[in-house]
Amino acid sequence: MCMGKSKLGKLVPYYGLLAILIFLFGIVIGLTPLQAPDRDKASPSEVSFESTWGFIENIAQKPHPVGSEEHERVKNYLIQTLEEMGLDVEIQDTIVHKPERERATRVQNIVTKMEGSDSSGTVMLAAHYDSTFVSPGASDDGYGVAALMETARILQDISLKNDVIILITDGEELGLLGANAFVNEHPWAKDVDVVLNFEARGIKGATVMFETSGGNGALIKEFQKATSSPASNSFLKEVYDVMPNGTDLTEFVGAGMQGLNFASAQSFNSYHTTIDSLDFVDKNTLMHHTTYAYELATHFGNIDLSKIDNQSEKNAVYFNPVAHTFVSYSDSLVIPLLIVTLIGLIATVIHGIRRKLVSVLGTLIGFLLFLVSLAVAYGISLFALKLVTFFAEDVSWLLEFDQHIASIYLIGFLLITAAVLILFTYVVQKKIGAFQVVMGALIGWFLLACVSSILLTGASYLFVWPLIFSLIGTNLVFWKDRKFSTENNVLLYSAFLVPGIILFTFLVFAMYIALTITVIHIVMTVAALCLMLFVPVFARLKGSWKYAIGLLLLGVSIVTYETIAVEATSEHPIGNQVYYLADGDLEKAVWGIQTKPDSFTKQFVADESQFDEHPLPSFTFEEMYTADAPYYDTNLPQSELISDVKKDGWRTITLDIAAPNAIAIELGTNSDISINELSINGGELQLDEKHYSKENPYFIELFGLSKGFTMSFTIKAGESLDFYLIGKTFGLPEEHSYSERPANMTTHGDYNMVLKSFRY
Numbered sequence: 001m002c003m004g005k006s007k008l009g010k011l012v013p014y015y016g017l018l019a020i021l022i023f024l025f026g027i028v029i030g031l032t033p034l035q036a037p038d039r040d041k042a043s044p045s046e047v048s049f050e051s052t053w054g055f056i057e058n059i060a061q062k063p064h065p066v067g068s069e070e071h072e073r074v075k076n077y078l079i080q081t082l083e084e085m086g087l088d089v090e091i092q093d094t095i096v097h098k099p100e101r102e103r104a105t106r107v108q109n110i111v112t113k114m115e116g117s118d119s120s121g122t123v124m125l126a127a128h129y130d131s132t133f134v135s136p137g138a139s140d141d142g143y144g145v146a147a148l149m150e151t152a153r154i155l156q157d158i159s160l161k162n163d164v165i166i167l168i169t170d171g172e173e174l175g176l177l178g179a180n181a182f183v184n185e186h187p188w189a190k191d192v193d194v195v196l197n198f199e200a201r202g203i204k205g206a207t208v209m210f211e212t213s214g215g216n217g218a219l220i221k222e223f224q225k226a227t228s229s230p231a232s233n234s235f236l237k238e239v240y241d242v243m244p245n246g247t248d249l250t251e252f253v254g255a256g257m258q259g260l261n262f263a264s265a266q267s268f269n270s271y272h273t274t275i276d277s278l279d280f281v282d283k284n285t286l287m288h289h290t291t292y293a294y295e296l297a298t299h300f301g302n303i304d305l306s307k308i309d310n311q312s313e314k315n316a317v318y319f320n321p322v323a324h325t326f327v328s329y330s331d332s333l334v335i336p337l338l339i340v341t342l343i344g345l346i347a348t349v350i351h352g353i354r355r356k357l358v359s360v361l362g363t364l365i366g367f368l369l370f371l372v373s374l375a376v377a378y379g380i381s382l383f384a385l386k387l388v389t390f391f392a393e394d395v396s397w398l399l400e401f402d403q404h405i406a407s408i409y410l411i412g413f414l415l416i417t418a419a420v421l422i423l424f425t426y427v428v429q430k431k432i433g434a435f436q437v438v439m440g441a442l443i444g445w446f447l448l449a450c451v452s453s454i455l456l457t458g459a460s461y462l463f464v465w466p467l468i469f470s471l472i473g474t475n476l477v478f479w480k481d482r483k484f485s486t487e488n489n490v491l492l493y494s495a496f497l498v499p500g501i502i503l504f505t506f507l508v509f510a511m512y513i514a515l516t517i518t519v520i521h522i523v524m525t526v527a528a529l530c531l532m533l534f535v536p537v538f539a540r541l542k543g544s545w546k547y548a549i550g551l552l553l554l555g556v557s558i559v560t561y562e563t564i565a566v567e568a569t570s571e572h573p574i575g576n577q578v579y580y581l582a583d584g585d586l587e588k589a590v591w592g593i594q595t596k597p598d599s600f601t602k603q604f605v606a607d608e609s610q611f612d613e614h615p616l617p618s619f620t621f622e623e624m625y626t627a628d629a630p631y632y633d634t635n636l637p638q639s640e641l642i643s644d645v646k647k648d649g650w651r652t653i654t655l656d657i658a659a660p661n662a663i664a665i666e667l668g669t670n671s672d673i674s675i676n677e678l679s680i681n682g683g684e685l686q687l688d689e690k691h692y693s694k695e696n697p698y699f700i701e702l703f704g705l706s707k708g709f710t711m712s713f714t715i716k717a718g719e720s721l722d723f724y725l726i727g728k729t730f731g732l733p734e735e736h737s738y739s740e741r742p743a744n745m746t747t748h749g750d751y752n753m754v755l756k757s758f759r760y
Helices: 005-034 049-059 069-084 142-155 177-185 187-191 217-226 234-242 248-254 283-300 331-354 360-391 393-401 403-432 434-455 461-480 486-495 498-515 517-538 544-565
Strands: 089-098 103-114 122-128 163-169 192-200 208-212 258-264 316-319 327-330 579-583 588-593 624-629 638-647 650-658 664-669 673-680 699-703 709-716 722-730 751-759
Touching (some): 005 486, 005 498, 005 544, 049 142, 049 283, 069 089, 069 103, 069 142, 089 177, 103 142, 103 177, 122 142, 122 177, 122 248, 122 283, 142 163, 142 192, 142 283, 177 187, 187 192, 192 248, 192 283, 208 217, 217 258, 217 316, 234 316, 234 461, 234 498, 248 258, 327 331, 331 360, 331 434, 360 393, 360 403, 360 517, 360 544, 393 403, 393 517, 403 434, 403 498, 403 517, 403 544, 434 461, 434 517, 461 486, 461 498, 461 517, 486 517, 579 624
Parallel strands (some): 103 699, 122 163, 122 192, 192 258
Antiparallel strands (some): 089 103, 103 163, 208 258, 588 624, 638 650, 650 709, 664 722, 673 709, 722 751
């Protein structure tokens, strides 16, 4: 129904605002899956927050890396608590060597099994109890371990059909070593049908199921049945599959297990830092972890696990359309949906041509303008990023790691990008018309739908479903073009963009969380894909350029203000690191920092001019600001010859090695040498090659063994064993007096490293 001119004239200024509100509504809905559900409303009655909090409170008191006294305390607490629940607990104590990581570690996995009443298989719940060297590990992985402990407590009062293994791994932070030991050495590993792994990359937000094993169709169906507040989509799986990152699930899936991986990822500034602590725990996120663990354990614990085919090639496409609702379908429907979309696109072009609203040539020009728009979004945001990083150099840590600060920038960049695209489209569409630009954007979306449907089926929903709704909206506008006013058509079309806005909001925010502001230009290019479905129609409104100017000024103001006003606080700290490097051969030491001196680090290195490419010849660190330091030998490593046996042209040297006050020991050769065999405490280590030189030395990092171990080298009889040891702790020398970090600073770890050379 067409409105009268006088009435329309009064409403015209508000149509742009209404269209923007529709767009904002889609964004708000799109953000809801990223929020953890309210623990008081979403947690099952069986799950106790007080009990779960008690577990994490005991786990995350201090950093507890492998080899530390606190690690031993946490291990003993977990064992004792599980035994008090009536469970038989096994400690898998072994040394794991990963040549590709140049690392060997003593790991102590905590394992227990609950026998089922009528078992069709085994479900395993896994999380790791070691932390990094400076982080108390409240979220990583206190959330996961507390969730497993609470689930184990509840399961004592429940009879499940299937066997349930609780595996609390060690050495995850050092390269998934505990999980590696379990799958390669533990007899229960071959019995596991489904594994549920719990992790964290941030301390807040929804716990997202971000990774699955291959052939996940049956798993996703059961996941959907089991969970009351699922947060997941198959796009995340596609992305994680091509990333180099790994969690314990990487080892489990590599051993042939089916599995699901869960993690919280917001507030990335806490990840592996001092503020991953009890003070910053998000109680809703903690309970989302726990609710998942309980619901999935009881669900998989009672179904016929033999029906979950580990060899299936069928995957699922799945996502959250609104909040924690969950939609899934087989990837066998991806190509049929793409064909439906193609038919819809062809029909829309024909419809537009018949209505004389589009032409083939105009549509092709519109497609080129769509590509240009993406380039404009990329260029503008990259330029703005360069300005921000230049003027905010002192707080660059906050820009890269603090998601709260970065989110404010995200809003500003989105407003700037939208404004520039509106102004650009406002000018160019006068030549060819808005619908030509819209059709060009729809063709661009269809091409992306083709690529994703063929190469990344799990991501296809991001392009197919928004495109289907956009095609419906476009056809309705074509049909109503002469009956509705331009303003009414804009609102009608905008309403059909909401599904795309919802899905792309999650995509843009998830990319931003994962990649940080350092690649904001890529994130804005992705955002422009969605904006270019909305902008051409919005630009038809009278005065749309005024809205664009307003959005531009608002965006620039937000970015400018944040760049000027941003400062570190206790909740949003900046980071730094200090190195203490001591050469026990020369009895000389230096302080080192890799960024310019700040209010904390200047007490160690005050002069920016002391920038050394090689702070100490014996260390491989490069490019540091340095200053002379007092020499402390607390971490000085020791080596004692036990035996030296020559036989058949080979020489076997056995040594007792220790650095009693260190957390880890590094060993590297100093000269040309041929190593035939190498062992630690009698266990042979794998050698990738046999011949090493000064330029290509043998190197290994050893954790959990600093109190002392035996190491044997079998080398050629005529060669000398010339090597160095470094005793390493994370923290500065206790002998040195210094001011503590202020509350608005954190660190990924200070290093205290003392080197000593040996020759036999």
